[in-house]
Amino acid sequence: MNNVLTEKPIIKEKGFLLYFIEIRKIVIQLSILFLMIFLSLAPFSAKIYSFLALPLQLKLPPSAHMIATDVTSTFLSPFKLVFFITLILLMPFIFYKVYSFLNTALHKKERWVLSLFFMSSVILFYLGILIGYYFILPKVLSFFMGIAPDVVLPMTDINQYLMFSIKLFVVLGVVFQLPLITVLAVYFNLIDLNVLKQKRSFIFVFCFFIAMFITPPDMLSMAIAGCFMYFLFELGLLISFILFRNTETE
Numbered sequence: 001m002n003n004v005l006t007e008k009p010i011i012k013e014k015g016f017l018l019y020f021i022e023i024r025k026i027v028i029q030l031s032i033l034f035l036m037i038f039l040s041l042a043p044f045s046a047k048i049y050s051f052l053a054l055p056l057q058l059k060l061p062p063s064a065h066m067i068a069t070d071v072t073s074t075f076l077s078p079f080k081l082v083f084f085i086t087l088i089l090l091m092p093f094i095f096y097k098v099y100s101f102l103n104t105a106l107h108k109k110e111r112w113v114l115s116l117f118f119m120s121s122v123i124l125f126y127l128g129i130l131i132g133y134y135f136i137l138p139k140v141l142s143f144f145m146g147i148a149p150d151v152v153l154p155m156t157d158i159n160q161y162l163m164f165s166i167k168l169f170v171v172l173g174v175v176f177q178l179p180l181i182t183v184l185a186v187y188f189n190l191i192d193l194n195v196l197k198q199k200r201s202f203i204f205v206f207c208f209f210i211a212m213f214i215t216p217p218d219m220l221s222m223a224i225a226g227c228f229m230y231f232l233f234e235l236g237l238l239i240s241f242i243l244f245r246n247t248e249t250e
Contacts, residue, residue, distance in 0.1 A: 022101060023101070026097045026101065030090065030093065030097060033090065033093055034087075034090055037086045037089055037090065038082060038083065038086045041085060041086065042079065042082055045079055045082045048078065048082060049077060049078040049081050049158070049162070052133075052162070053066060053158070053161065055133070055137050055138045056141055056156060056161060059138065059141040059145045060145065060154060060156075061153065061154065063153065064154050064155060065155070066155070066156050066157070066158050066161065067155045067156070067157055069157045069159075070157075070159065073157070073158055073159045074158070076159070077162050080159075081166075084166055088125075088126075088129070091122050091125065092122050095118035095119075095121070095122060096118070098118075099111075099115060099118055117180065120180050121177060121180055124173075124177055124180060125173040125174075125176060126173075127176055128172035128173040128174075128175060128176030129172065129173055131172065131176075132168055132169045132172040132173075133169070136168065137165065137168060139221065139224070140168070140221065143221060171214050175214070175232065178229065178232040178236060179235045179236030179239060180236065181236070182196070182236025182237060182239075182240060183236050183239050183240050186240040186244055187240075187243075187244065193237075193240055193241065193244060196237055196240075203233055204226075207226045207229040207233065208222065208223075208226035210226075210229065211223075211225035211229060
C-alpha cells in the first residue's frame, strides 16, 4: 500500500520533468533558429532600414533628410529593425512548436481549431504589417509633414522613426486579429452571435474610440481607422454567421 502511494508522486515528478525537458528543447531550437535568421539578415541591415525609411523619404521636403541624434543610432537602429523582423519571421515556428507541444493533449476537433487559429493569426498579423507599410504609414507621414509650419524643416531621427513604425505595425497586426477574435468568441460561446448583431451600433462607436488612441490627432485618420476596424469586425461577424448559422438555428 505504501509503495503504491510513494510511486504516484514519483510518476508526477517524471511527468513534470519530461514536460520541462520538452520545453527546454523547444526553447533551444527556437533560439538557434532565431540566431540563424538574425545572422542571415544582419549583413543587409542598412538596406532593410533604407526600405523601411522609403515612405518617409518620399514625404520629406527636398532639402530635408533623416538624422541621428545619438552616436550609436546609425549602428544600432538597423540592427533593432533586423531584431524585430526576425521575431516576426519566427512567429510561425513558435506557433508550430506550441501546437506540437499541445497536440497530444487535444482531441481531433481541438487540434483542427488550434491549427486554424495559429495559421489565421499569423496571416492576419502579416497582412496588418503589409497594409501598414504600403497604405497607413504613408498617410500618417503625409499628415505630420503637412501640418509642419513653413518655418520648420522636418528632420526625423532614425531611431525615433524606427520605434514609431514598429509601434504602428504591431498595433495594426493586433487590430487585424479582430475577425479571428470575433469568430473564436462565437465558436466558444463566449458571446452570442445575435447579441453581436444587436450591439453593432455600440461596437461601431467603440471602434472609433480605439481609433482615437492609435491614429494621428486628425478627424480623417481617425475616421479611416475607425471604419477599417469596424469593417474587420463585420468580416468576422460574416464568417461567424457562415460557419455557425446551423448551430444558431438549432
